[in-house]
Amino acid sequence: MINRIGKRTAVLPEPPVITAAASAVGKKEGQGPLGDCFDLRIEDSFFGEKTWEQAESRLQRTAMELALQKAGLRPEELDCVFAGDLLNQCIGSTFGLKELNVPFFGVYGACSTMAESLSLAAMTVSGGFARRAAAVTSSHFCSAERQFRLPLEYGGQRTPTAQWTVTGAGAVILSQTGAGPRVTHVTAGRIVDPGIRDANNMGAAMAPAAYDTISAHLEDLGLEPGGYDRIFTGDLGAVGSDLLRDLFARDGTDISPVHRDCGVMMFDRKRQDVHAGGSGCGCSAAILCGHILPELLAGRLRRVLFCATGALLSTVSSQQGQSIPGICCAVAISSGR
């Protein structure tokens, strides 16, 4: 049995159903253009916890609990959960989900983690290895900023290409049966290294990976970009989105009518001082759960390609002079109508 099409795409012969999804975001995200879409907007960056890392864990747990509530499921009805985050050793997920007591697969794809988790959960359910599985990711501006960049108290200046790590989490529940949007195809990403060394320009580091995966996906399925109502990238931001459109333009392809970027959508860049836009695992996860899936459910979108993007660096790799490779995982989701 081979469930593949073209060179790089897996076909899900029994497309798993996304039976529920939920999102939780921070105050700034709640004030953005999509603020009303999210299930929960927290006012305080600590979310009642003692540290930002624990607040991030609680954000992830909250998104998961809300999704379970919506699905009318108890945690033990999940056969497994795929989860990840940006924190060293993925502690956001460990401490967020340990009380759930559900078999756990930890995933690391930087800001592409939601698409990676969703892909793995979808293949696991489609293959019959789980009846129901969840995919959850999170990021938190404060925990990311102090881990990757500078102490927040320092108040460092940000470059125009810099992005703002989203405080947010998204959780999706997939099932073999039920009603809802369906995951039909997965195109896993290759590690693409354009040689960028500026850790304040993640968009440029990730755009070639997005181009690589999206173009491979479209070729595998024999589609033009217009074969999808929308192609959502994760968090290329304004700089990376321009680069992605340029890369497709070289092939004579105009993706701009269908392309949208979650990093650009999350904030009002004129009003919210986020420079090139949002980023973080939680950015595309919250927008998937708060906006994209509801649009599919409502029938306003029928077929989308969800392409979360990640920059595969650490402070150590950057300090050792390594470049910043990118990755992008693409998941095709259909409204099932």
Next chain:
Amino acid sequence: MINRIGKRTAVLPEPPVITAAASAVGKKEGQGPLGDCFDLRIEDSFFGEKTWEQAESRLQRTAMELALQKAGLRPEELDCVFAGDLLNQCIGSTFGLKELNVPFFGVYGACSTMAESLSLAAMTVSGGFARRAAAVTSSHFCSAERQFRLPLEYGGQRTPTAQWTVTGAGAVILSQTGAGPRVTHVTAGRIVDPGIRDANNMGAAMAPAAYDTISAHLEDLGLEPGGYDRIFTGDLGAVGSDLLRDLFARDGTDISPVHRDCGVMMFDRKRQDVHAGGSGCGCSAAILCGHILPELLAGRLRRVLFCATGALLSTVSSQQGQSIPGICCAVAISSGR
């Protein structure tokens, strides 16, 4: 289609074949009781690179290349690779495998990563989502020591319960067809938190998770421990192994005739000053590839349960006073004879 048995175990209806595997280890590991089993023993901890992190990446790349050579495959004949390591943001895998140019799923399960990667690769191949997939992990004593513990130059004293992070990598190639041992079942691990706060006692932190997964697996399959020729845990070391046997003894079950621990097997504890034994993603990965799979191929073992164990902490979670939850993923492998 539901390919599950009991409460927590996935059954692989078309069991993927492990067509090749390779290992590469450091000097100390090469001097251990299993030293001759490994494909490559490096003499210098830098392995010709400028940093230990880059040496770890090269170790992982080398194991992957050796496995591909043994299988007679070019990288592009792999549909995907599952990989992870202990370094922040998994840079060991990113920089180790980026030149491979193969669709990449990053995985984080601490020292359980080899069993997690192998599980996901096996389900992906069994479900037909990949014709061939690889699972690769690594660890490096020097990169781990300075990230998690102390500068090596400091020469800190080690407690009796401490373990020695293995410098090593293992790579496995799974295929839908071919000859070799087969992956028949996967039991994913839950996050189990016994409340241990001593980062120098990982064995105690992980033993309850190993007990949880192994007992669930045996119950799901209706087996006694003797249903397997060997049950290999990842890196419980001497302390964690004793605890695991005690936990089973409470149920009236003696697992000691079949239980072996890769952390205990890797070094001669009397001669090599490693205290409670080896640890790290590379420990169980190298022993799987260098010892367990060859024993299955030779027919000296017919049926084994490979249970890599992980301690889900970071320096930040420990500094913030969090406990150290453990996880254990179990993979049943049959010689196919």
